[in-house]
Amino acid sequence: MKTQHHILSLNRAILIIGGIALLAVIALPIWRIELDAAQYPEGLELLIYSYKLEGEVDIINGLNHYIGMKTLRADDFIEFTLLPYLIGIYGLAFILVGISARRKLLNILFGAFLLFGVISMVDFWRWLYEYGHDLNPSAPIKVPGMAYQPPLIGFKQLLNFGAFSIPAIGGWIFIACGILLAYCVYVEWRMVNYKTS
Amino acid sequence: MKLKPKEGLLWMLAAAAVSLSFSACKPKGAGSAVSGNAAQRTYIPPGQYDEFYTFTSGGFSGQMSVYGLPSGRLFRVIPVFSVDPEKAWGFSEETKPMLETSHGFVPWDDLHHIESSFTDGMPDGKWMFANSNNTPRLARIDLQTFRTAEIIEIPNTGGNHCSPFTTENSEYVIAATRFSVPPDGPGGDVPISSYKENFKGHISFVSVDKETGEFNIAFQLKTPGLNFDLSSAGKGVSNGWLFISCYNSEQAHTLQEVNASQNDKDFIMAINWKKAEEYFKAGKGVKQAVRYAHNKYDEHTHTATSQIKTEVTVLDITDFDDLAYLIPCPKSPHGADVNPTGEYIVGSGKLAALIPVFSFEKLQNAIANKEFEGERYGGVPVVKYESALHGEVQKPGLGPLHTEFDEKGNAYTSFFVSSEVVKWNVKTLEVLDRQPTYYSVGHLMVAGGNSKKPYGKYLVAYNKITKDRFLPTGPELCHSAQLFDISGDKMELLLDFPTIGEPHYAQSLPADILKDKSLKIYDINANAHPHKTNGEAEARIEREGNIVRVYMTTIRSHLTPDVIEGIRMGDEVYFHVTNIEQDWDMPHGFAIKGAKNAELLIMPGETQTIKWEPDRVGIFPFYCTDFCSALHQEMSGYVRVSPKGSNVAMTSYTGNK
Numbered sequence: 001m002k003t004q005h006h007i008l009s010l011n012r013a014i015l016i017i018g019g020i021a022l023l024a025v026i027a028l029p030i031w032r033i034e035l036d037a038a039q040y041p042e043g044l045e046l047l048i049y050s051y052k053l054e055g056e057v058d059i060i061n062g063l064n065h066y067i068g069m070k071t072l073r074a075d076d077f078i079e080f081t082l083l084p085y086l087i088g089i090y091g092l093a094f095i096l097v098g099i100s101a102r103r104k105l106l107n108i109l110f111g112a113f114l115l116f117g118v119i120s121m122v123d124f125w126r127w128l129y130e131y132g133h134d135l136n137p138s139a140p141i142k143v144p145g146m147a148y149q150p151p152l153i154g155f156k157q158l159l160n161f162g163a164f165s166i167p168a169i170g171g172w173i174f175i176a177c178g179i180l181l182a183y184c185v186y187v188e189w190r191m192v193n194y195k196t197s
Numbered sequence: 198m199k200l201k202p203k204e205g206l207l208w209m210l211a212a213a214a215v216s217l218s219f220s221a222c223k224p225k226g227a228g229s230a231v232s233g234n235a236a237q238r239t240y241i242p243p244g245q246y247d248e249f250y251t252f253t254s255g256g257f258s259g260q261m262s263v264y265g266l267p268s269g270r271l272f273r274v275i276p277v278f279s280v281d282p283e284k285a286w287g288f289s290e291e292t293k294p295m296l297e298t299s300h301g302f303v304p305w306d307d308l309h310h311i312e313s314s315f316t317d318g319m320p321d322g323k324w325m326f327a328n329s330n331n332t333p334r335l336a337r338i339d340l341q342t343f344r345t346a347e348i349i350e351i352p353n354t355g356g357n358h359c360s361p362f363t364t365e366n367s368e369y370v371i372a373a374t375r376f377s378v379p380p381d382g383p384g385g386d387v388p389i390s391s392y393k394e395n396f397k398g399h400i401s402f403v404s405v406d407k408e409t410g411e412f413n414i415a416f417q418l419k420t421p422g423l424n425f426d427l428s429s430a431g432k433g434v435s436n437g438w439l440f441i442s443c444y445n446s447e448q449a450h451t452l453q454e455v456n457a458s459q460n461d462k463d464f465i466m467a468i469n470w471k472k473a474e475e476y477f478k479a480g481k482g483v484k485q486a487v488r489y490a491h492n493k494y495d496e497h498t499h500t501a502t503s504q505i506k507t508e509v510t511v512l513d514i515t516d517f518d519d520l521a522y523l524i525p526c527p528k529s530p531h532g533a534d535v536n537p538t539g540e541y542i543v544g545s546g547k548l549a550a551l552i553p554v555f556s557f558e559k560l561q562n563a564i565a566n567k568e569f570e571g572e573r574y575g576g577v578p579v580v581k582y583e584s585a586l587h588g589e590v591q592k593p594g595l596g597p598l599h600t601e602f603d604e605k606g607n608a609y610t611s612f613f614v615s616s617e618v619v620k621w622n623v624k625t626l627e628v629l630d631r632q633p634t635y636y637s638v639g640h641l642m643v644a645g646g647n648s649k650k651p652y653g654k655y656l657v658a659y660n661k662i663t664k665d666r667f668l669p670t671g672p673e674l675c676h677s678a679q680l681f682d683i684s685g686d687k688m689e690l691l692l693d694f695p696t697i698g699e700p701h702y703a704q705s706l707p708a709d710i711l712k713d714k715s716l717k718i719y720d721i722n723a724n725a726h727p728h729k730t731n732g733e734a735e736a737r738i739e740r741e742g743n744i745v746r747v748y749m750t751t752i753r754s755h756l757t758p759d760v761i762e763g764i765r766m767g768d769e770v771y772f773h774v775t776n777i778e779q780d781w782d783m784p785h786g787f788a789i790k791g792a793k794n795a796e797l798l799i800m801p802g803e804t805q806t807i808k809w810e811p812d813r814v815g816i817f818p819f820y821c822t823d824f825c826s827a828l829h830q831e832m833s834g835y836v837r838v839s840p841k842g843s844n845v846a847m848t849s850y851t852g853n854k
Contacts, residue, residue, distance in 0.1 A: 042781075059780045062753055066827070140754075140828055 006101045008191075011184040015106075018177040019094030026050050026084045026091075028170035031124070033150055035060065036162045046072075047168060050083040067148055067159070068139025069131055079123065090116065094177070103188050110185045117178055125152050235691040238682060241268040246712070249644055249655065249705040252311050252325050252338075253678070258698025259306045261327055261338060266644070266655050266705060267680055269694035277336050277345045278306035278329040282795035286345075289797060290771065290806040291726075292494070294503035298332055298350050299488040307331045309358060310427075310702045314367045314405065318432045318649030322710035324410050326361035326370050333357030335372055335403055337410050339496075341716045346494050349412040352487035352509055353380050353399040359425035359441060363405070365432045365649075369415065369470065373400040373425035373441060380419070380511075381487045392450035396422035399511070400441070402470065402477075412491070414506075416477040418468065418521070419513040421575025422448050424457070427532050427599075430470075432649055433539030435557040437471035440542050442530035443523070446574070458548060462525040462582065464574070465533050465544050467560060472520055473512060481517075482510035497725040499804050515576030522564060523574050524555055525582040532599040536608065536623050537649050541587055543623075545597035545610060552597055552610060554626060556587035588626045594619050598639060599702075601646030603653040603683060611641040611658060618658055618681065620688060632688045634679055636662040643683065644705035652707060656681040656688065659700040666693060676700060717781040719802030726804035728773035733757045738849045745770045747849070750777045751785035751799060753826040755851055756819070759834025763847030764811060766840055772797075772819075775804040786822025789836065796822045811838040 029047040036043050045055040052074050061071045074080050090113060097105045132149025135142075143159070150156060150163040157163075167175060241247055247265025250272075255262055259279025263272045280287030280296065287296045287304055296302055306329035313320035324346070325338040333351040338344065351357050351372045358375035377396040379385040387395040398420035404413045424445040431438035443464040449456030476482070487509050494501040514521040526544040534543045542555040562568075563584035570579040596614030603609070608623050616637050620630040638658040645652035658679045666677060675695035681688045730736050730748040736757040739746045745768050750757045756774075764770060774787045776799040788796040789809055797805045811817065820833035839845045 056780075062778070062780070066753075140831075 007103050007106055007184065007188050011106075011187060012098045012101050014180050014184055015094050015098030018180050019091045019096075019098060021173050022087060022091035022094055022177055025170040025173050026087050028173070029054065029168035030170035030174065032166055032168040032171075034164040034166075036164070037160045039160070049080075050087055050170070051080045063161075064148075066139065066141045068136030068142075069148060070134060070136075072131075077127070086116065094181075103192070106181075106185060106188060110181050113178060113181055117174070121152065128152065231691070232689045235689070239267040239269065239680065239692045241265070241270070246708055248708060249652075250708055250711055251642075251657065251703050251705045252313075253659075253696060253700045253703040254308050254311045254327065255697045256309065256676075256699030256701050257307050259308050259329070260697065261308060261311060261325065262697040262700075263343065264678075264694075265708075266657070267691065269678065269680060269692050271697070273343055274697055275338060275343055275345065277327055277338065278303075278308050278334065278348075280304045283798070285795045285797050285805060285807065288795035288807070290808060291500045291804075294501040295345060295348055295492045295494060297492055297503035298334070298490045299352075299505060300332060303332050305331075306334065308336075308698075310361060311704050312361050312363050312370075312647070312702075313704045313706065314410070315363055315648070316366055318365045318436075320645065320648060320704065320706050320710065321367075322706060322714070324405075325704065326363060328357050328360035328372060330356055330358050330375070333360075333372065333374070335361050335370055335412060337405075337412065339410075340711055341714055342496070343715070344494070346410065346496075347412055348490075348492045349403065349414065350489035350491070351401050351403075351414070352489045353397075353417060353419075353485075353511070354378070354401065359400075359428050362428045362430055362439075364430040364439075364470065365436045367405050369402040369404055370412070371400065371428055371430065371439060371441075372403060373428060374398050375424050375426065377422035377424065380485065382485075389450050392422055393448045396448075396450075398423045398425055400425065400439075400468070402473070411493070414489075414509055416473070416482050416510045416512060418473060419511050420466070420521070421515070421577065423464070423466075424453075425466075426530065429533055429535040429542070429647065431535055431539050431557065432537070435535060435539035435542075437469065438557070439468040439470045440533045440535060441466045441468065442526070442533040442544060444529040444531075444547075458529060460528070462527045463529055463546075464523040464579075465526045465530060465542065465555065466521055466523055466577075467542075467580075468514075468521045469519065472517075476512055476517060476520070477510060482512045485509055485511050496719070497723055499719070499724065499726045518578070521577055522560075523577050523579045524560065524585045525570075525579065526553055527551070531597070532610075534600040534602075534608075534647070536602050537604070537651060539649075541623050543600040543608060543610070545600055547596055547598065547613070549597065550592070550595075552590040552593050552600075552621075553582075554587045554590065554623065555585045559587065560585040590621050590626045590628065593621065593628060594631065599641055601641055601643040601656070602651055603643055603646065604651045605653070609641060609643060609646070609656055609683070609688075611638040613637050613639060613661070618656065618688060620683070630687050632681065632690060634658045634660055635666050635677070635693065636660055636664070638679075640700065640702045642703040642705065644707075647704075652705070654682070654684050655705065656683045657703060657705075659696070659703070661699070663695070667695060718779055718783075719800055721775075721777060721779055721802040724775070724802055724804060726773075726775070728771070728806065729804045730773065730775040730777075732777065733851070736849070736851070738763070738847055740847060743768050747772045749774045749787075751775070751787070751821065751832075752777050753783070754821075754828035754832045756785075756787075756821065756832060756834050757851040758849035759851045761834070761849045762837040762839075763845050764836055764838045765843055765845075766811060766814060766838065768811065770809045770811070770836075771806050772809060773804055773806045774799050776801050778802075783825060784823050785825055785832070787819065788822045789819035790817045798823060811836075814838050814840055 031048040033046040047054040132147045155164045249266040251264045261275045276286035314324040327336045333354040337347040339346040354374040355378035356375035359373035361370045377398045400418040404415045423443040426442040428441040445457035446463040492503045527549040528546040530544045530546045532545040568584040594612035594615040600610045621628045640659045660677045663677045680692040778801040799805045817836045
């Protein structure tokens, strides 16, 4: 019975590799918002990392002042301090679960990772909402009823700008880790249920 | 004899018929010379790019213009030797030193020729060189910024026409005098009629730093008094040599039209410049005290400096036996052009009925075997015409001026008098095609036609006369460029387009060489201007006596400060405007009421300064002149000017603080 608590070596390998990949996410862009307008045929890009903003942040800030959007400043986000640690902890957890090979821990990790993903997206959406709605009332350009919340994922037209929001490489790794983790959980669950039934 | 009415009518009809058939004999104009799909071949759809950049001299405009080929669209006019209030060239405090000379500030000149910087005989896309004809200077234009980076004055020279032709690796840019003059200095006070004794030609070898491009007049060659017209450096087999057309071998000093057109043959001077360099390095030159300005624009301080230099090293070619040779060339030659292999030198005698083609190999043999004329010319050995001659193009046309080459062994010569371009084979000297130009072509340019491997495909003829070609614009008409496709056996006229000023020569570079390295913005962090404003927080005004400095920033869509008080009559106000944008194609302008100089156009990351002296008390608006954004019209401010001695406080701000 005891051996049944151990997971397959393939799954262990997936977990360890996934853990290493998650550690790499700390240094990679996680989300990307692309902006297009007639004046910017080459496009403007905002890259969100776990600890900073990259891309044409100054130019985007310069443009946002017309609609009274708050200036994007990395210091305003507590997330940029927490996220690298959280991702690091999850990366290490993946590796440790892989090494320990215990199914119970695998299930706990899956639950925790799912929760982390959901909370992160909710938090991200909240920021997008806040920046899109909390506008300076003395802004030069005021369109009644207009908000400038970029889409969480996908495309949305915001005045003359088309905003396209998608995961960047780090985000895709994150999603892939989640899917692989789910796969491991499923395989292990099926094996246990197959053997016990 | 009396005619009956019927007979009379018959005679009249006959006479009418005869006169009609006479007018039918008159050749038709060439108005229909454009081939059917020319429009298609020159049409660049909106948003697409041209195949070539063409840098075209502006002649008496003093500027350089940049066109696209094959469309003929004008992209930019680069101010070089003439002031340009639009771009504040020569008006901003930063650019004023660029137009300084030993004569002081010179606001205009005649930009004649353009040549690329070369590496191994091919345009390398680093710089364009240009010459000014009137107050002799050379300029270097940076092809990342499309701006003039350096201007150097050439001493001992009058009429810097034979310039700025460069050697195979742009080791040197050559500048030679069209009007021989006595050497600079007090000894120049001589009778003009003493031309033969006292007037000298000077050929300057201006070295170009491989990395920075910086000019340095390495040495000059002193020659007998002659008019140097044009030149080409040898390439390939003839690398190390320089060929210069010389007219006025009569050494006339007055009514040159007649007096300089007497000899059947003038010369092409062949100079062994590697040898000259050797002699110079061996210390054989003589140092001469002169005065010339050397002006450089620093991209980091965004400021030009002008320095007067006082010495040049001169080697007299008559002191050496193996430095320079004269090749007789009929008659009053203009172009001296070397073909891509470097073996053939084409002399275009303006008044000659044929085109002589000289062979470099034959010239070398003639020199080795001393096949010289009995008499030297002013101390310079004269090679026998036949000894250096490869052959003559017979009956090519009237008034040959310039020759360029394609990659297939053909030459293209412009004919001013017969107004045509003639294509001929360099080896066989056979005329292959001729096409009319509208009218009186001067220079012509084949894409890469002066390089080792011409790009070919396009030829542009630059015409001096355009009457009836475009809608008339009063007595003053544009000069024009005519684009020919030369990829087939016959040249095909594709397009006419007007030009800036009077184009003498041009250079075409494939767009791929330049377009990706074109600078988009100046890095604000690399801006080392002494009066840079480092962000809006540092915007301010400062007074030192009657000098007031306004440290101003621009960003969409406001100027900081935009309220300025405490300026008094008698103040000299310097607006140091820093454009703190870091976004492509986002210049801001600055203009203030009553300014007697110009506007500023400040590129992202740049600082530029305009001086303003208020002439009356009151409120003076200033504003951004370049429509930058939706709220451009709001991008403005006010200066309050109070009487002398007023105690209005020095105040400056933007927004309610």
